[in-house]
Amino acid sequence: MRQGICIYAEAHNGVVSNTFAELLTAARELQKTTGEEISALVVASNSAKLCADVEAFGVDRILGYDLSVEHALQDDAIAKVISEILKDIEPSSVLVPASPEGRSIFSRVAMRLNCGLTADCTELLVGVREDGGYYIKHNKPSFGDNVYVSIIIREDFFPQILTIRHGVYNPAKQQSVRATYCDFSNMLSFPSSGVKVVSREAKAAVTDSISSAEKVVVVGKGMESLESLELAQAFADRIGAALACTRPLSDVGLMPFERQIGQTGCTIRPKLCISIGVSGAIQHTEGIKDVETYIAINTDPHAAIFREANYGIVADANILLKTFLEKS
Numbered sequence: 001m002r003q004g005i006c007i008y009a010e011a012h013n014g015v016v017s018n019t020f021a022e023l024l025t026a027a028r029e030l031q032k033t034t035g036e037e038i039s040a041l042v043v044a045s046n047s048a049k050l051c052a053d054v055e056a057f058g059v060d061r062i063l064g065y066d067l068s069v070e071h072a073l074q075d076d077a078i079a080k081v082i083s084e085i086l087k088d089i090e091p092s093s094v095l096v097p098a099s100p101e102g103r104s105i106f107s108r109v110a111m112r113l114n115c116g117l118t119a120d121c122t123e124l125l126v127g128v129r130e131d132g133g134y135y136i137k138h139n140k141p142s143f144g145d146n147v148y149v150s151i152i153i154r155e156d157f158f159p160q161i162l163t164i165r166h167g168v169y170n171p172a173k174q175q176s177v178r179a180t181y182c183d184f185s186n187m188l189s190f191p192s193s194g195v196k197v198v199s200r201e202a203k204a205a206v207t208d209s210i211s212s213a214e215k216v217v218v219v220g221k222g223m224e225s226l227e228s229l230e231l232a233q234a235f236a237d238r239i240g241a242a243l244a245c246t247r248p249l250s251d252v253g254l255m256p257f258e259r260q261i262g263q264t265g266c267t268i269r270p271k272l273c274i275s276i277g278v279s280g281a282i283q284h285t286e287g288i289k290d291v292e293t294y295i296a297i298n299t300d301p302h303a304a305i306f307r308e309a310n311y312g313i314v315a316d317a318n319i320l321l322k323t324f325l326e327k328s
Contacts (some may be wrong), residue, residue, distance in 0.1 A: 002158040004036050006063075006091040008082075009054050010101055011044040016053045018212075019097035019164075021171030024057055026124055026164060027095055028172065033126040034134050036092065037061060040179075041085065043078060045069050051181065058177035063089065066185040074193035075101070079108035084188050086113065091159045093136060098163040110161050116153030117161040122168045122263065122286070127152075138162055141263035141283065148263075167211050167267030167287075210259060215241035216270040218261055220284075221248045222277025222298065223317060229254060231321040232276060238328060244268070246284045262287040276317045280305030 005027045010017040020040070027038045037060035042050050047066040054062055065081055082105065086094065094109075096102040098120045110117035118138040125137040138151040138160075153160040210216065217236040223229060229249075236243040243259065250260040261268055262284040271292045278284065278296065285308050288294075296309035297317045306312040313320070 002090050002092040004039055004061075004089065004091040005030055005034075006039045006041055006086070006089065006094045006159070007059070008094065008096045008102065008106070009040045009042045009050065010097050010099060011042070011050050014046055014049070016042075016050055017097065017099075018171060019099065019166050020054065021057060021173075022166065022169040023095045023097065023164060024059070024172040025169040029169075030093070030124060030126055030136065033128070034092075039063055039089065039091065041082065041094075043067060043082060043085075045072060047185070055179045055181075056174045056176070057172055058175035059179050061180045061182070064181065064183045064185065065188065066183075067190070070197070071190055071193070073197050074195045075104045076108060076195060077191045077193035079105050079112065080191045081184075081188055082106075083109050083112040085184055086159060088184075094159050094161045096161060096163045098165045102163050106161050106163065113159070114157070115159055115161060116157045117163070118151045118153070119163045120264070121162050121164045122267075124162065124164070125150075136160065136162070141286075165267060167269070167289075170269075210242045210244050210261075211266050211268055213242035213268070214270055215239060215272045216244050216261075216268055216274075217241045218244045218246065218273065218275045218278055218288075219249060219255075220246040220275065220278030222279075224249055224252070224254060224277075226254075228277070228318055231318060231325070234325055235321045238325065241272070241274070246278055246281075275305055275309065276321075278305050279303055280308055 007023045007027055009020045039061040040054045040059045041063045043065045044050055045067045047064045051062045051064045096106045121138045121140045123139040127135050135152055142149045219232045223232055233243050244261045245255040245259050247260055249255045250257050263286050267287045269290045273291045273294050275296045280303055294309045295311045296305040297313045301314045
């Protein structure tokens with residue numbers, strides 16, 4: 001029988017992604033009912049150091065595979081390695097960050113293992129069958145964020161692979177628990193890849209900066225002119241906040257997807273959130289959690305966003321921001 005929850009510990013530039021701690025929280029919530037052990041899978045260059053970092057969070061087992069630097073980004077070959085490791089350890093479920101890397105690698109893994117995969121989960125719940133067995137409900141937005149669905153993978157398809165959106169679970173705290181370690185580096189040779197990395201260019205971690213920001217200004221469709229966006233950016237800079245947006249602005253290319261807040265974008269937990277020209281659709285507000293102070297500015301006194309905010313201002317945001325910038 002398949003047993004165990006395996007977490008893919010994604011790493012970049014020699015550092016374990018903070019998504020690992022979030023996935024560990026999700027795994028521990030499942031573990032409360034299933035009692036399964038939790039494993040961490042580290043497939044990266046300098047894996048020994050990364051495994052030590054992962055162990056500090058308190059997992060039961062660590063599975064390592066060391067990549068040489070030139071193998072990084074060869075997702076087709078990495079997927080083959082991971083597939084073989086999962087065949088060996090036979091987990092019941094695999095939790096993966098819903099990142100470009102996670103999506104690229106584990107869609108291939110699911111195909112190779114002929115197993116189920118649910119993408120972009122925002123909540124995992126455990127159900128108990130009549131025979132005493134467990135199943136996991138994968139909750140996620142679907143159909144362009146217009147519905148919220150629960151997915152259950154058939155019993156005879158294992159492991160079930162779940163990619164989980166960044167920010168929907170609070171990160172787990174570190175704890176000193178020793179883990180057993182298995183190094184697959186000498187057991188599995190690295191397969192040939194159809195990918196050749198020609199060059200690399202660093203990209204700013206926009207998503208992380210928004211997700212971890214204590215102050216966030218969110219602009220919606222009511223601020224879609226270039227003049228309005230410039231005012232919003234100047235306002236955000238003045239108060240030391242990150243600038244984010246709703247889906248309509250991302251869809252038309254006015255702001256990058258990495259700055260989109262909502263069910264299909266980032267989830268944020270700021271101390272201060274100021275929404276400007278945002279209607280307040282649930283697809284967006286589901287991406288804003290645990291805000292200490294929530295301020296909304298909108299010209300429509302009946303906008304749904306006012307039901308979410310602590311303070312509401314009915315005003316033309318362009319006039320309001322111009323006045324603030326001139327006076328401050």
